[in-house]
Amino acid sequence: MQTPVDGPEETPADRHAYPSHWEADVVLRDGGTARIRPIAPADADRLVSFFEQVSDESKYYRFFAPYPRLSAKDVHRFTHHDYVDRVGLAATVGGEFIATVRYDRIDAQGRPASSRPAGGSSAPVPVPDEAEVAFLVQDAHQGRGVASALLEHIAAVARERGIRRFAAEVLPANTKMVKVFTDAGYQQKRSFEDGVVRLELDLEPTDRSVAVQRAREQRAEARSVQRLLAPGSVAVIGVGRAEDSVGRTVLRNLLRAGFTGRLYAVNRAFPDAALAEGVEGVPAHRSVRDVPGDVDLAVVTVPAEHVPEAVAACGEHGVQGLVVLSAGYAESGPEGRDRQRALVRQARSYGMRLIGPNAFGVINTSADVRLNASLAPELAAPGRIGLFTQSGAIGIALLSRLHRRGSGLTGISTFVSAGNRADVSGNDVLQYWYDDPDTDVALMYLESIGNPRKFTRLARRTAAAKPLVVVQGARHSGIAPTGHAGAATRLPHATVSALLRQAGVIRVDTVTELVDAGLLLAGQPLPAGPRVAILGNSESLGLLTYDACVAEGLRPLPPRDLTTAATPEDFRAALGAALAADTCDAAVVTVIPSLGESSRRGQGETLATALRAAAASCPGKPVAVVHVELGGLAEALSAAASTKPHAPGARPADPPPATPPEAAAPPPHARIPAYPAPERAVRALAEVVTYARWRQDIADPGKVPEYDDIDEQGAAALIAALLARSGDPHGLTLGPDDAQDLLGRYGITVRPALPAPDADAAADAARRLGYPVALKTTAPHLRHRPDLGGVRLDLADEDQLRRAYRELTQALGRPAELRPVVQAMVARGVDTVVRAGHDAAAGAVLSFGLAGAASELLGDTAHRLIPVTDRDARTLVRSIRTAPLLFGWRGSAPVDATALEELLQRVSRLVDDHPEVVTVSLEPVVVAQEGLSVLSGTVRLAPPPARDDLGPRTLPAY
Numbered sequence: 018m019q020t021p022v023d024g025p026e027e028t029p030a031d032r033h034a035y036p037s038h039w040e041a042d043v044v045l046r047d048g049g050t051a052r053i054r055p056i057a058p059a060d061a062d063r064l065v066s067f068f069e070q071v072s073d074e075s076k077y078y079r080f081f082a083p084y085p086r087l088s089a090k091d092v093h094r095f096t097h098h099d100y101v102d103r104v105g106l107a108a109t110v111g112g113e114f115i116a117t118v119r120y121d122r123i124d125a126q127g128r129p130a131s132s133r134p135a136g137g138s139s140a141p142v143p144v145p146d147e148a149e150v151a152f153l154v155q156d157a158h159q160g161r162g163v164a165s166a167l168l169e170h171i172a173a174v175a176r177e178r179g180i181r182r183f184a185a186e187v188l189p190a191n192t193k194m195v196k197v198f199t200d201a202g203y204q205q206k207r208s209f210e211d212g213v214v215r216l217e218l219d220l221e222p223t224d225r226s227v228a229v230q231r232a233r234e235q236r237a238e239a240r241s242v243q244r245l246l247a248p249g250s251v252a253v254i255g256v257g258r259a260e261d262s263v264g265r266t267v268l269r270n271l272l273r274a275g276f277t278g279r280l281y282a283v284n285r286a287f288p289d290a291a292l293a294e295g296v297e298g299v300p301a302h303r304s305v306r307d308v309p310g311d312v313d314l315a316v317v318t319v320p321a322e323h324v325p326e327a328v329a330a331c332g333e334h335g336v337q338g339l340v341v342l343s344a345g346y347a348e349s350g351p352e353g354r355d356r357q358r359a360l361v362r363q364a365r366s367y368g369m370r371l372i373g374p375n376a377f378g379v380i381n382t383s384a385d386v387r388l389n390a391s392l393a394p395e396l397a398a399p400g401r402i403g404l405f406t407q408s409g410a411i412g413i414a415l416l417s418r419l420h421r422r423g424s425g426l427t428g429i430s431t432f433v434s435a436g437n438r439a440d441v442s443g444n445d446v447l448q449y450w451y452d453d454p455d456t457d458v459a460l461m462y463l464e465s466i467g468n469p470r471k472f473t474r475l476a477r478r479t480a481a482a483k484p485l486v487v488v489q490g491a492r493h494s495g496i497a498p499t500g501h502a503g504a505a506t507r508l509p510h511a512t513v514s515a516l517l518r519q520a521g522v523i524r525v526d527t528v529t530e531l532v533d534a535g536l537l538l539a540g541q542p543l544p545a546g547p548r549v550a551i552l553g554n555s556e557s558l559g560l561l562t563y564d565a566c567v568a569e570g571l572r573p574l575p576p577r578d579l580t581t582a583a584t585p586e587d588f589r590a591a592l593g594a595a596l597a598a599d600t601c602d603a604a605v606v607t608v609i610p611s612l613g614e615s616s617r618r619g620q621g622e623t624l625a626t627a628l629r630a631a632a633a634s635c636p637g638k639p640v641a642v643v644h645v646e647l648g649g650l651a652e653a654l655s656a657a658a659s660t661k662p663h664a665p666g667a668r669p670a671d672p673p674p675a676t677p678p679e680a681a682a683p684p685p686h687a688r689i690p691a692y693p694a695p696e697r698a699v700r701a702l703a704e705v706v707t708y709a710r711w712r713q714d715i716a717d718p719g720k721v722p723e724y725d726d727i728d729e730q731g732a733a734a735l736i737a738a739l740l741a742r743s744g745d746p747h748g749l750t751l752g753p754d755d756a757q758d759l760l761g762r763y764g765i766t767v768r769p770a771l772p773a774p775d776a777d778a779a780a781d782a783a784r785r786l787g788y789p790v791a792l793k794t795t796a797p798h799l800r801h802r803p804d805l806g807g808v809r810l811d812l813a814d815e816d817q818l819r820r821a822y823r824e825l826t827q828a829l830g831r832p833a834e835l836r837p838v839v840q841a842m843v844a845r846g847v848d849t850v851v852r853a854g855h856d857a858a859a860g861a862v863l864s865f866g867l868a869g870a871a872s873e874l875l876g877d878t879a880h881r882l883i884p885v886t887d888r889d890a891r892t893l894v895r896s897i898r899t900a901p902l903l904f905g906w907r908g909s910a911p912v913d914a915t916a917l918e919e920l921l922q923r924v925s926r927l928v929d930d931h932p933e934v935v936t937v938s939l940e941p942v943v944v945a946q947e948g949l950s951v952l953s954g955t956v957r958l959a960p961p962p963a964r965d966d967l968g969p970r971t972l973p974a975y
Contacts, residue, residue: 033100043237044970046240048240048242049161050368051163056098079152081213102148103119110158111366111368112366118150119150120150120171120174123184147180149184150185162237165233168198173968184215198218201226202223242445242446242448244337248337250312251314251388253267270396272298274396282301283315304330306330306333314337316339317339331367331369332364332368340390342374342436362975372440372441373439375437378390380429382429391434393412397420398429402430402457405443447485451475458535458539460535462531464490476521479521481715488524515880518711540689541639541688541705545602548572549601550573550574551573555607556578562695566605566703585627592631596631596638597634603641605640608643644691644692645693751958760937764923767953776822783815786839792818792838843950846945849917849941850866851940852940861929862881864878867897875898885922887922920939935957937955
């Protein structure tokens with residue numbers, strides 16, 4: 018029902034408090050931002066102003082009749098909501114409305130839910146689960162994806178309030194709004210009646226609706242980064258008089274790089290002469306407001322106390338994005354952190370995205386842009402590597418090392434030093450790199466991961482198209498950088514590395530390894546396997562390379578010694594033969610210089626030509642060179658060769674990689690990386706081999722199975738009720754009955770354990786369960802201590818049970834301390850542990866191991882990222898070192914691995930479907946020859962995090 022309907026007087030908006038958790042910042046289709054929030058009574062003037070700016074045609078489409086203005090009653094109706102049956106959301110830019118959406122709950126007859134009669138029958142009246150929804154978007158902002166973003170958020174709000182369906186009536190001529198609904202991906206019904214298109218949307222997320230949402234997210238966030246990296250005009254704010262001032266340095270760097278767009282220098286203290294003559298040959302202004310044309314990007318270098326004034330001027334002038342180099346924010350303490358939050362809030366209020374503060378800057382080497390809006394004195398060499406760092410110092414080091422090591426091998430496509438990453442983060446840059454045709458390899462230095470679940474999702478998708486190499490700082494100290502503090506991980510570094518590798522990330526430990534791997538990936542194809550040919554003119558260097566290969570898990574072939582008398586032609590022939598062999602997947606060439614200065618002169622260039630020729634003869638296999646003090650070899654090897662290009666990381670026999678269709682042809686891969694030590698070359702090659710295997714595996718990643726007996730909606734209702742009953746914002750650990758109830762809704766049966774506060778209660782429990790039974794303590798200090806005798810098994814009758822109870826309490830303490838329980842005996846098998854939970858650095862994780870010393874003392878526990886596929890479950894069970902005990906070790910009977918894999922997948926589904934489930938622990942799980950028994954289950958719930966990557970699109974909160 019589109020037109021306002023006179024009904025009962027609106028109830029005050031005090032039925033529910035203002036739902037601040039519905040507030041969110043979103044990136045729109047064009048890369049700009051908007052804030053989505055509930056409409057409140059104080060918004061009356063904003064609503065009237067917004068309505069006045071909407072065209073008569075858009076009003077007609079909304080109300081099905083001429084509606085030139087809102088009456089006072091309309092304004093009251095549209096700004097007063099109960100936030101349950103009537104909800105209105107607004108998208109705002111600069112504090113002003115640019116779009117609104119409203120739903121009204123309706124009953125089966127289509128009447129507003131608020132008009133339902135009160136009193137009457139004492140029978141409970143079911144709450145309607147359908148609502149009418151309608152949008153109104155300001156004409157100037159149509160086509161930006163505002164309505165699509167509002168639909169995602171209003172649907173999430175509706176689901177939270179128990180609404181399962183939306184109904185909308187749209188005029189056939191309103192094709193844009195029809196498209197918003199039909200393209201959303203929800204299951205829907207469409208009908209045409211009385212000249213109106215009626216749409217009914219089922220709000221339960223579907224695979225298609227999630228895919229649509231994430232595709233829109235990728236396009237919008239990529240576009241928002243592109244606007245920062247490829248501006249048509251740049252204003253540097255804070256260009257001081259001093260030659261060494263930050264602002265003047267950035268301006269000179271932009272000029273020196275040959276920026277192809279328009280440049281402006283801004284300083285509120287410029288004298289009239291500067292305004293007339295310009296600065297460094299660039300037009301000068303006292304404020305961005307005075308710039309006569311558009312400004313796409315502003316680089317802010319003024320002191321922190323003057324930044325708000327500069328940001329306001331940028332917002333009012335319509336600047337699209339900011340790079341804030343100014344320091345004095347979260348890295349400086351609590352006051353700075355408050356200043357940083359205010360900066361992000363201010364920038365987003367104007368629809369601008371922000372890199373920084375405390376950033377080093379951004380670089381784009383594209384010939385069409387040539388942007389060096391950073392403190393790097395020279396524009397980096399153009400190339401195919403994308404580089405992201407949170408640290409300016411590390412950014413300087415990486416640029417320097419790539420410049421020294423590259424020397425023509427490769428350069429960078431784009432560089433982002435995000436500083437405190439208050440807004441734009443590594444996730445945003447991954448979105449941009451994913452379909453950037455100029456980037457083949459992504460390198461990232463991270464000190465914290467703000468949204469780990471989203472990061473692993475984006476990393477997996479990016480790595481399927483192009484390699485992603487990551488080094489993480491502050492991984493052992495537990496001290497997060499003050500500028501962008503994140504929660505510390507509870508998992509060991511090796512475990513986090515393994516989890517990220519499951520997402521396709523090439524995880525390295527040092528900046529040196531980051532560059533080493535990046536150069537190999539940028540210059541060479543992926544290997545088909547781990548078999549490595551080793552050849553060179555030094556037997557000792559070849560043996561060291563062989564040992565390094567064995568240590569890294571590669572399969573080296575016996576080294577071939579060409580002797581120190583080998584000529585470049587000997588190298589060419591040997592390398593060509595090695596690469597042509599079916600037993601070789603990659604090659605490492607070791608080189609030491611020949612004796613005599615005269616023989617060394619020009620040797621590097623000649624040898625490089627020979628090695629490139631051999632590599633070109635078999636272009637599907639990677640080659641790395643280890644050289645010892647051979648002047649000019651690394652530079653000569655890195656020189657580009659004119660060879661036919663092929664996709665990065667692909668072999669000729671491979672199917673095309675999952676690269677976006679827009680990607681352009683990559684550069685030649687006949688640039689051979691050189692390393693000063695065999696360990697470094699082999700370590701880089703080993704990482705690339707692991708990544709290549711992952712690329713092969715994702716062709717068949719498995720699937721997340723569906724189970725008919727899972728009651729997802731019932732579990733959601735139970736979780737909501739338990740959290741509401743608790744009222745604790747930090748969550749609660751469920752009691753045994755509630756835990757069994759919740760787990761049971763996912764087909765996970767926990768064997769009952771009946772309390773036994775005394776011997777008579779124990780006997781009564783045993784009679785109810787049936788003999789034989791087990792008697793065990795549940796006191797925390799006795800868990801996992803079988804050596805103390807806290808568990809008595811196979812008690813066949815009441816006499817044995819009472820005797821065991823007496824011995825237990827005499828040996829270990831009073832029943833109140835021991836908390837004894839009685840449980841029916843189950844078929845014997847192998848005791849295992851299944852756990853799942855959320856980790857700060859890795860996201861949702863499923864863990865598995867054997868119970869007892871194997872997992873606790875030896876750390877023999879395997880982990881997988883959630884959601885877990887059937888293939889993941891099979892791999893998880895078999896990846897622990899003690900797995901042979903499950904599969905018939907030394908003649909023992911193998912256990913039911915199929916049942917165990919199903920249990921793992923059910924636990925994964927529970928945690929994946931409900932972010933409120935923060936931990937699940939099933940211990941022990943006794944896996945028998947047929948079936949399994951879960952003897953104990955613990956579940957902890959907590960309100961879902963603000964950024965769980967499962968809800969509607971939203972930027973991280975500030």
